[in-house]
Each structure stands twice: as C-alpha cells, then as structure tokens.
Amino acid sequence: MILVAGGTGTLGKLLVRALTASGEAVRVLTRDAGRADALRGAGVEAIVGDVRNPTTATEASGGCTTVISAVHGFTSGHGISPATIDRDANITLIRAAVGNQVEQLVLVSVHGAAATHPMSLHRMKYAAEQAVIGSGLSWTIIRPTPFLETWVDLIGARLHDRGKALVFGGGNNPVNFVSAQDVANVIKQAVHDHSLRNRILEVTGPDNLTFNQIAGRLIAATGAPAKTSHIPLGALRAMSLLARPVAPAFARQAQAAVIMNTSDMAVHDDSTLPHRTTIGQLLRERDSRPAA
8 A cells, every 4th residue: 555645735636646647545735625535536545644644654654664754845835835845744644653563654845955945845855754754654756846736827817817937036047847647657666676776866857947948938838929027036035035924825925936036956967867857848748738
C-alpha cells in the first residue's frame, strides 16, 4: 500500500493516476470529502482528515510500505501556511511513518530549499527535509522547479473572457519550469528504484522561460486577438507586505512573483530527466482534451 498525502492537488492527482494505472494499491489522505468520494468511485482508497493531526497521520500510514508527501500550504488561507503544513504537518507524517515502521518516505520539497531562503516555503521544506533525513527511514527528497501548469493557468486565466494574458512584474527574467507530470513520473520511479533512496533529486524542466514568453505562447495558441497586461513589480512588492494580515496566501504569491522577477531562477544543467514536457507539448495536450 502506498499513501499519498496531498493526493488531490496539481501533482497529487497526476501521481495517483500514474500509480493506480500501473496496478499499485494507493491510499489518499485529503481534507476534501467531495474529492475523497470521487477517488473512492474510481477505486482508490481515501481517508478524510488533516495530516497535521497525529492520530489521522498514524491511521493513514498504517499498513503502508511507502508514504509520499505531496502536501503544501503555500496557496491556502488563514491557519494554513508553509510553517503549519510544509514543516509541521510533514514532521507529524514522518513521525507517524516511523511509528508504523513504513519502509520508505518520499518527500516533495522545492528546488532551492534552504534554511536562509527569502521565501518561507523554501525554509519550511528544508526543515522537513532535515526531519526525514534524521528519521531513520529510507527516504527520497524530490526538489522540483515551479510547475509549468500552475503558471500557464495563472497567466492565461483571463485570455478567453477578457483577451488578456496576465504577467507578474516586468516578466523578462528567465525561470526554469517543470511539468507536474514529469515530477509524478520521477516519484513513481523513486518508489521502486532502490538506487534513488537516501538521495535528493533536483527535478528540472527543459525550458528557462520568462513570464512574457509564456504569455506570448499562450496568446499565439489561442489564435485570437489578445494582449499582455502587467502587474508592476512595485505593486507586487506592496501587495506582498500589505496583504499579509488579510490575505496571507495572496501575499505569498505576490512575494514569489517578485523573487521570480529578480532572482536567478534559470537552470543550466538539463540532464535531470530523460523525457520532459515542454510548454509546446503541454499546450498541445491541453488543446486536445475534450471539453468538460
């Protein structure tokens, strides 16, 4: 049995699909009862509960050989944050896995995780990494760059109804993006490949793209007249501070956009993955999907 905590998010859904398609027994821990029902309807075991609760984490990981943590608190609201989820909830899950004598824990971290990183997500992921490394479990740490799907959705959210691609800041700084599908494939491999245990895997994508390049390709893909709209960098800096008391998740996203405009986010070693999804492939796949 493989437990996927965070199995209903962008990465988690793809991972659960990949594991079940290959015949694995999968259990998902989620806070969303509706998504749990949908999983059960698809033949996947699902437990509704909060990974921060030690009793829930123990119940969910009981009888499992592998625990995969794909949880994050970056985009959630009040009471949920990188500190409570990416650090504390992961530590709770790690302790439960140790108590249940789980064989392996796969932790989804983030590229650039470090104790001194300016973003709380990266600092909290690093703390969780240290906890799993010192736990006595066999472990694999996955460090992906930003998900291409997330930023394609954010930048292209208003293309169809308003004819605008939204760019955060100047949008000229190259950033490495990876497809969540490629990350799911690496995790699936790590579950069975013992040579990947007790290793940190930096999972990068094939493209160093600017926000403006993503916007341009999205506009071209629509085939309709559209333009690019920018949120100035100064406004993003202000929002990252002023929104903290009332909209902490939005403040974190604004801060991330500032860093992605002003820091070296490119990756120059492209040897991490043998098969990787480019933005062109992603757009073709999206266009070929039947309408919901």
